[in-house]
Amino acid sequence: MARRRLEIALAGNANVGKSVIFNQLTGLNQIVGNWPGKTVERAEGTLHFEGYSVRIVDLPGIYSLSAFSMEEIVSRDYIAVHKPDVIVNVVDASALERNLYFTLQLLELEAPIIVDLNQVDFAAKRGRRIDAMKLSQALGVPVFPTVAVAGTGIKEMLSTAIAFADPEKKPGALRLRYGVEIEKRVELLEELLETELPQLCATYPARWIALKLLEKDEDVLGKLRNYGRGQKLAEYATSLATELERIHGEPSPVVMASERYAFASKIAREVTIVETLQE
Template sequence: MEITIAMAGNPNSGKTTLFNSLTGARQHVGNYPGVTVEKKEGIYVHNDKTFNVVDLPGTYSLTAYSQEELVARDFLVNEKPAVIIDIVDASNLERNLYLTLQFLEMGFPVCIALNMMDVAESRGIEIDINKLSDLLDVPVIPTIARKGEGKLQLIDTAEKMAISKKNTGKNLKISYGKDVDEVLSEMEDLILENQFMTNLYPPRWTAIKFLEKDEQIIEKSKKLDIN
């Protein structure tokens, strides 16, 4: 049984360190079609199961402002990995969770690797891991990638999620305030009415990206009267 896992996260979050720790020499490096962004894949065997691990480009968001962001988004939407391991820098939690929330808004199955715990502790940062997990409704596993700490628990959790399909298809809905929420609701209705990219993205997420002036969404939306 082969399970595809996508590893995602901000640049310098320790994502590639964790990827290398899992896959070792069993890696293949290429490029995504049509772009110069590097594509890294590797194999990890655990509990008699083979994991195809994909190291996505480091990104701060899923808004298509850069090739890396577009590549990461397209891979997740088109390839539909069983689980996203979201590597979050525990010493810079607020910035890193922005990407996490985008994954959850899209309904992807997410397991958080709360990485660089040693750095966070050295800076006097205390994180209530259970509370964070409860708030986001996803597993949160503390890790120190450069030491290999938390790796087995992380893979065990990802494996269980992949088999049980836990947290699949649940779209997190965040309130952006009354005025914005009303606009989003109107846009959602129009998106659903026109079936605009509804086979790829949740309507609310598409509406949010339109307001953020996402280039891909804007270009495709020119066929609709939503400008």
């Protein structure tokens, strides 16, 4: 019987353990051991598991909260254009709040994600335990704790990722709601985008484009300007962003980032158990 083919992409912040997981999955680990260091280009490998041939893509890590980092654009374009069957969002359990900010962005991309809660050993050393079940409920996606350097949990995570590739198995993922003044403008833009730029909306979700336009994301504005009908829409979106700035008295990227960050922070607080450290 022919093997079923799947593609899984590893995405997340920088230095969370994506490459160690990639090596564990593709078997390179036995040869090179851990090879920490920034992944600049994406690495690819293939593994065979339970009748599946799985292509694994290791995406560059996201460094900052800035919407305009090259690594982030590479990662989000890869996810939107290639549409891997599953995105394994590798998260550093010892820096949950910061990492969840990117998770929320992946959810906005409407990407099929599961969360690999890595470095739980390091988090424990710092007196932090994360309730994976609670985190899974909050995000509406599966969450798996791992210690990549020891190989712990990797196989279970892979099984979950493969099961998750089945479209029938995707539960309802979290949808972040912004303040009404933002949502109103998102809705306006979403409708326009769907009627005026259906080609672009076939690649990127309309809601995501609308949110990025309100954040004045230069890369997305550029994508719009590639279309004749996009010019006017880009101008209109920018005028809506300026309205938001008047309401809030802050640049619109700051307004949007703060709401997202507050949300990430709330979830992180709810799922973190702070333990007393033993001497």
